[in-house]
Amino acid sequence: MSVDGEAVRLADEAQADEPGWEVDPDDEWGVAVVTTVGRQLKLRREAAGMRASDFAAAVKYGEDLVYKVEGGKRIPRPEYLEKADEVLGAGGLIAAMKEDVAKVRYPKRVRELAKLESQAVEIGLYSNHNVHGLLQTEDHMRALFDVWLPAHTEEETERMVAARLARRSVFERSPAPMLSFVQEEVTLRRPVGSTMVWRRQLERLLELGKLRHVSIQVMPTEVEDHFGTGGLIEVLKFADGTAVGRSDGAFAGRPVTDPRQLRILELRYGMIRAQALTPRESRAFIEQMLGES
Known part of the structure; x- marks a missing residue:
């Protein structure tokens, strides 16, 4: 599929998925969680003597979505579960x-975004929690994965490290993409x-x-009016003029x-770059950190 087609497909999915998200069939644990949640919702609805149409009207969502959630075909949003809890008196x-449910919500889209990085x-x-994955050394990756909870198995860690290392091929592409990090x-x-x-x-x-x-630019901690408090930002642009972005x-x-x-993501990222040290200043800053260690 072309980059343009991939971008269009992502847009279509974003619209179709509201107010629930598509279940990633490759995520066995996620499928199990969503199936269990759907089954519990259906049992509680039936125990309350409510038809699917009545329940849908009460929670203010479509009847079709109710069936999809109960059938384990869609990941319900938090608001859906809150309304269902209230309507069914689940306490x-x-x-x-x-x-x-929050743990299984986005894995498919995150993987798809990673694929688009290569195009x-x-x-x-912009990264504000850890050094961005594309910039990490292998030892740094392993150290981060080792402190995740619940703990990963050795096999899981190896799979994630291999996947992240493979993404670093973006630096070696020809023609090379322009890469900007803050x-x-x-x-x-x-x-x-x-x-x-x-x-x-x-x-x-x-x-x-x-x-x-x-x-590579460094955002000093001392900056007061900070436009990056919303978290990670990624903006990817393609040769055909299309683009895709994500922000926490x-x-x-x-x-x-x-x-x-x-445009909103680009505006935020542009302001963050303007507030950060220049690439030359950032290099000197990192060299100073090394000298102090």
Whole structure:
């Protein structure tokens, strides 16, 4: 499928999925969770003596969506579970399912966005929790995966490391895409793994920053009027003029292709870049950090 077709498909899915999300058939655990939640919702609705049409009217969602959620075909949004809990008088038991459902909501779209990275001609990335995955060394990746809870199995860690390493091929593409990164200062100061792992990570940033098609900027912690408080931002542009973006703090964290939504992400990212240190200043900042260690 072409990049244009992929972008259009993402847009169509974003509209069709409201107010629930498509279940990723490759995510066995996610399918099990959504199936169990749907079964519980159906049992409680029937125990309350409500037809699907009456329940749909009460929670103010379509009857078709009710059947899809109960059949494990759609991932319900938190608002749906909250309304269902209220309508069925579940005393918080249905609403409590939000935590498990939240864990399986976005994996398919995140994977699709990663695939699009390999096709983009321009990529803008802002990261405020960790060094962005594309910039991480292998040891840094492993150190991050090792502290996740619940703990990953060795096999899971290897699979995730391999997948993240494969994404780094974006730096070696020809013609090379323009890559712009803005990293929060705190993500560079956190000694993930060990002092040596941390130092090697900073050295990796300096190495990548030398590439003509890569720009790495540091956002100082002391900046007061910060436009990046909404979290991670990714904006990818393609040769045919299409684009896709995602942000933790906008549009439910889902990939968007609508021009109006993209303009919002581009505006935020542009302001963040303007507030950050220049690439030259950022390089000097990282070198100073290395010298202090």
